[in-house]
Amino acid sequence: MQDLLLGIDLGTTSVKAGMFAPDGSQLAWFVESYPTRRPAPGICEQDPADWIRLIDRAMEQFRTSGLSKSVRCGALTSQVNTHVFVDRTGHTLRPAILWQDTRATIEARELNAYFTDAEKIALLGAPVPIDPSHPLARMLWVKRHEPEIWDKTAHVLLPKDYALLHLTGELATDALSNIGLVGLDGDYARKILDLVPGAMERMAPLQSMTSVVGSSRDGFPLANATMDGWIGLAGAGACRENAFAYLSGTSEILGLSCQTVTHKPGIVVFAEDQGLRLHAGPTQSGGASQQWFCEVAGLSIPEMARLVQNNPLSRAPLFLPQLAGERAPIWNADLRGAFLGLEAGMQTVDLARAVYEGVALSARHVLSALEASGDVQSSYMTCAGGGFKSDIWGQIRSDVLNRPLKRLAIAEAGVVGAACIASVASGSSETIAQAHAPFSKIDMEWEPNPACREFYDDLFTIYLEALKTTESLSKRLTALAP
Structure with missing residues (x-):
């Protein structure tokens, strides 16, 4: 009987894939990373061939185990605001421009100036900014700086759509993944796309996230799915009304499922889909800050966690985690990170704790905007992602946010969320919430320490002031780059 679900x-940083039984148990797992190249400031690229190589390896592993024969349906999600420029045969024309890439800052400012927030709300349902990761800014940059590439470009694809084209031979995308390009009617907003002549012609056809795009080489159907932020938040528990979720990976993404929309700035509010209206606040550098510090300090990620765990009373400076600008809730590509309050007696452990706290403070900044966006306050948050493998970082986050956190037993919410989409696409479940029920087991809970509340309230106030103070300085420093 074909009753297994596949999520990719x-x-x-990596391809992750899992096979799941109807009761939510994980039967097989694959994970392998690929490189990111940063050849110059603001430039961040990947080779799409690396993605396909690892997806093929995952499929071969499941094929060898015999599990592929029992798959009822699969779904694939991916990073978004990463863009692949392909020709008419589907071959890549240049490296993929990653969501962290800020090369299109000038183009973004120019395009963003065409619309007021009120006009964006009328067009898109939310004041979605055109920032350097926006697909239109990327297209305009390539058109200006690589005109020979632009002329050969037949489609500008998101990673999941490029991968599905490889796996099924079919071209499709979904509305939610195309942030800032799809209007309230669920179709492309031509008024925005027409700002860059030729952009509309290079978009992939829109399909529902639960529609089947085609069949894999193993014969089972693959669903269209959607972006990792939406799917990850749904997989982390934001799949019921007024439910909050916190997903920690390369970035921190906090989300809320709520039909109320106040249009307060700073948060991305998705169009309603599958009965859910998700509000999302993605930061720029969550786990990326941890990874950066570990590389600089010569520590592994577990070593960093043990260092902080074993020195709970260390005095820490204030860390601003805006290593490559910031997304929610301030959307400023010019911001840069900093350590404030350094003293001669401070050691590695103090800086490590500061990194953990700084990322948590950025999450608190998002949570404030998120609660304002839905006009609802969180009583607790379910959480998932690799950043929650560290118990001490989970406790620090709970203390900084002043919220209980409940960690899901299966940490990889993107894979779980994809499996939930596959469940709905195959008819096994009627809703995402129903599909998620078998995956809702909790394996760890953190309660905020009341003794820390006043300290972190004061630190958060200083954090907000520091962001404002360093904004102009960051811009001037960036301009000094040779």
């Missing part, structure tokens, strides 16, 4: 998550 093409993330920022």
Whole structure:
């Protein structure tokens, strides 16, 4: 009987894939990373061939185990605001421009100036900014700086759509993944796309996230699915009304499922889909800050966690985690990170704790905007992702946010969310919430320490002031780059 579900998550640093039984138990797992190239400041690229190589390896592993024969349906999610320029045969014309890439800052400012927030709300349902990761800014940059590439470009694809084209031979995308390009009617907003002549002609056809795009080489159907932020938040538990979820990976993504929309700035509010209206606040550098510090300090990620765990009373400076600009809730590509309050007696452990706290403070900044966006306050948050493998970082986050956190037993919410989409696409479940029920087991809970509340309230106030103070300085420093 074909009753297994396959979920694939093409993330920022790795491909992850899992096979799941109807009761939510994980039967097989694959994970392998690929490189990111940063050849110059603001430039961040990947080779799409690396994605396909690892997806093929995952499929071969499941094929060899015999599990592929029992798959009822699969779905693939991916990082978004990463863009692949392909020709008419589907071959890539240049490296993929990653969501962290800020080369299109000038183009973004120019395009963003065409619309007021009120006009964006009328067109898109939310004041979605055209920032350097926006597909239109990327297209305009390539058109200006690589005109020979632009002329050969037949489609500008998101990673999941490029991967599905490889797996099924079919071209499709979904509305939610195309942030800032799809209007309230669920179709492309031509008024925006027409700002860059030729952009509309290079978009892939829109399909529902639960529609079947085609069949894999193993014969089972693959669903269209959607972006990793939406799927990850749904997989992390934001699949019921007024439910909050916190997903920690390369970036921190906090989300809320809520039909109320206040249009307060800073948060991305998705169009309603599958009965859910998700509000999402993605930061720029969550786990990326941890990874950066570990590389600089010569530590592994577990070593960093043990260092902080074993020195709970260390005095820490304030860390601003805006290593490559910031997304939610301030959307400023010019911001850069900093350590404030350094003293001669401070050691590695103090800086490590500061990194954990700084990322948590950025999450608190998002949570404030998120609660304002839905006009609802969180009583607790379910959480998932690799950033929650560290118990001490989970406790620090709970203390900084002043919210209980409940960690899901299966940490990889993107893979779980993809499996939930596959469940709905195959008819096994009627809703995402129903599909998620078998995956809702909790394996760890953190309660905020009341003794820490006043300290972190004061630190958060200083954090907000520091962001404002360093904004102009960051811009001037960036301009000094040779």
